[in-house]
Amino acid sequence: MEFRFIITYFGLFVLGICQVYAAYILQRKNRSSFLVTFFYMVIIDVLMGILEIVFRFFLPYAIKTDKGQLQSINMIFGLIIVPLMIIFLYIFVEFMINLNKESLTPGFKKAYWIYWGLFFIGFILAEKAYFVDGSFALTEKLESIFNFSIIVIGLGACFYNIIKKPDDTDSSYYRMTRMIIYYYVLMFIIGISFFTSILPGFLNRLYSYIYILIYNIPPLVLFYLSQKHYDQNEPLEFQDFAEQLLNKKGISRREKDIIQLIIDGHSNKEIQDKLYISIRTVESHIYRIYQKLGIKNRIQLINLLKEDKKNSR
Numbered sequence: 001m002e003f004r005f006i007i008t009y010f011g012l013f014v015l016g017i018c019q020v021y022a023a024y025i026l027q028r029k030n031r032s033s034f035l036v037t038f039f040y041m042v043i044i045d046v047l048m049g050i051l052e053i054v055f056r057f058f059l060p061y062a063i064k065t066d067k068g069q070l071q072s073i074n075m076i077f078g079l080i081i082v083p084l085m086i087i088f089l090y091i092f093v094e095f096m097i098n099l100n101k102e103s104l105t106p107g108f109k110k111a112y113w114i115y116w117g118l119f120f121i122g123f124i125l126a127e128k129a130y131f132v133d134g135s136f137a138l139t140e141k142l143e144s145i146f147n148f149s150i151i152v153i154g155l156g157a158c159f160y161n162i163i164k165k166p167d168d169t170d171s172s173y174y175r176m177t178r179m180i181i182y183y184y185v186l187m188f189i190i191g192i193s194f195f196t197s198i199l200p201g202f203l204n205r206l207y208s209y210i211y212i213l214i215y216n217i218p219p220l221v222l223f224y225l226s227q228k229h230y231d232q233n234e235p236l237e238f239q240d241f242a243e244q245l246l247n248k249k250g251i252s253r254r255e256k257d258i259i260q261l262i263i264d265g266h267s268n269k270e271i272q273d274k275l276y277i278s279i280r281t282v283e284s285h286i287y288r289i290y291q292k293l294g295i296k297n298r299i300q301l302i303n304l305l306k307e308d309k310k311n312s313r
Helices: 003-030 033-062 067-099 106-133 137-163 172-190 201-214 217-225 227-233 239-248 253-263 268-275 279-293 298-312
Strands: none
Touching (some): 003 033, 033 067, 067 137, 253 268, 268 279
């Protein structure tokens, strides 16, 4: 293995970790729903890029003389990367919808997971046929369906936002979101296939890794440069008047997030979906919030915060 390859891939790995850290800091600081979704999107994206490097470069290089082991590696890689791509696409769609200050509908969520659940069953059967019988026919068909579905759903989410314009089309927040959406449309159009068809050998593989690992860097930079625009666009939150009270009572950052969602009228199930945690975790957080604040229900929570707001004036 050439030293320059090792340095290149190590640099890409460090770049990916830096992206995750930057996205984490950004969403903790600003707490906008689309930034939380973006953070999870960056995590999955970087993870896929790292797996690409490990499974497509380092492992094949280590066992390049054993064809059977290479087939096993490709099969394992497929079983890992396909679910990650499906999860990434779901988070991407939610991110697009969050940019428009909306949430995914229950109907879409159900249809999405049913469709991809059936697809993954077919994918497992295709991998089995390839590994046992050497038949690649079903895998090729499913690969075409997979790529087509990714493009249609991803671009569909982008064009939904383009078509459904908000009332404040002159705001800085609107202009920022348009730039983000058009960027992702461009990335979908460019894709990997065009460049990998004309680039030779090492550059072909390297482009794939770079494409995945830098995919979210331009939006990340734009979010940092545009913080004042979407900060002003967010509705008034309880932190504007109750931060001192909550800190005094030992309310954690995550518990504050849940309090905000409760104030916004979200159910436990909706909080679960927005924060990507289990319903039991939501209930545990809410129980601890009630214990710390000495209350028994949501109405008392809202009344407590209203009273604190009144006293702080």
